[in-house]
Amino acid sequence: MKKHEITSTDRFLAGICASCPVCRRARKTQAGSAYSFVRTIEAGVCPFCLAYERVHGRKAHEPVPGRSGR
Template identity: 55%
Template structure:
């Protein structure tokens, strides 16, 4: 399996996803309109959400580990 190299651009976009109010709400609440939006729609279109998945190894809507 080919490992992808995480670029600095990926890290910048992933940080945008971390700071995004919609994605942050989806990660913390795990329900509601924001969660549905990020899980079903934004993850396929948003380059920041895609970069978040590459950098952190989990989807933008998945809950943070405590």
């Protein structure tokens, strides 16, 4: 399978996910309803979460490396 080339559109969509209040809360807390919701929709429903994964190489609910959670 060929690796997807990251486009400017992917970066734009990933930026929306990065600023999404639900996804930010899921990345920060790693628990709760926002976390469960993002884990459920990110794989096949949300184009922003999919782009975030392509650009950053991690799922939208996974914490940002180097940042403390709570």
